[in-house]
Amino acid sequence: MKRSLFYFLMVLVVSLMVACSGNESNEKTETAASGAEEGNSVTSEMKLVNDGKLTFAMSGLLKPLNYKENEKLVGFDVEIGTEIANRIGLEPNPVTNPWETIIQGLRGNKYDAIIGSMTATEERAKQVDFSDPYYISGATVFISSKNEDIKTLDDLKGKTIGVMQASTYVEDAKKYTDKIKEFPSEIYALQDLPPGRLDAVITDKIVGISAMKESGLEIQTVGDELKREEIAVAINKDNLALLEAINKAIADMVADGTYKEISTKWFGEDLLK
Known part of the structure; x- marks a missing residue:
């Protein structure tokens, strides 16, 4: 009788240990799955043209x-x-x-x-x-370094101004003139300043200054930035x-x-x- 009770208790203990181990393993698996799911949730919610x-x-x-x-x-x-x-x-x-x-x-x-x-x-x-x-940048006016007619922003009135197509600078140029030429790139517009094909160009400050340094364009700024741009x-x-x-x-x-x-x-x- 005692021996039978002993075997019964041993089987019960082993069963409980196996059950606990199984639960712990399941919990870890669920936690890992939950973490992976959380890590991918943001990406999966995005609408992307090409997956990944x-x-x-x-x-x-x-x-x-x-x-x-x-x-x-x-x-x-x-x-x-x-x-x-x-x-x-x-x-x-x-x-x-x-x-x-x-x-x-x-x-x-x-x-x-x-x-x-x-x-x-x-x-x-x-x-x-x-x-x-x-x-952060700003809209800036650039002219040829040899231009002696434009010294202030007021001197832009009636002048021919170049801007990039469909850019915010089109509206800026309209404040000074109706002689506006649009280009597919600001660089093309800036290149028209030294030969005199344009009187001025309104573009991003960074673009103009970089063109001066890297391409050696003989251009300069006029006045302060027209506006701050984010x-x-x-x-x-x-x-x-x-x-x-x-x-x-x-x-x-x-x-x-x-x-x-x-x-x-x-x-x-x-x-x-």
Whole structure:
């Protein structure tokens, strides 16, 4: 009788140990699955043109922000977009699109975002959502270094001004003249200043100064910046998960110093300061 009771108790103890071990194993499995699910939840909620990729557009004509070198897209915008994609856990896929139709391309789902030095404006915000800014710049007037007729912004009245097609600078130019020439790239416009084909060009301060340094264009600025501009990533309005992920990536880049490294590499300074 005692021996039977002993065997019964032993079987009971072993059964309880096996049950506890099984429960613990199940809990660990469920926890691991839950963690993996949480890690992938943000990406799975995103609406992407190509699974596993962040496809982002730019004109490819805006040196040093975005341009082609040996048939490869390079520049500040490209590096920022690549870093954002990597932090989200996506493969970066930069593409080009003509600037005048770049928002239409986004809304038509040709790409997931525009990371091409687009100024966040109220008018554009009616069509797309904007991220937090990834750099700050300003609209600036450039003229030929040999131009002696334009000394102040008031002297722009009635002059021929060049701007990039479908840019915010078209409206800036209208404040001074109706003689406005639009170009597919600001660089082309700036190149028309020294020969005198244009009296002035309104463009991003960074673009103009970089053209002076890198291309040796004999141009100069006139007056102060026309306005402060916040440059941001544009995303379709029905893609909140992607917008939040991009904002987090930008914030993390700034916090850990990566943003400053990229900005300093291209411009010698932190463009968010």
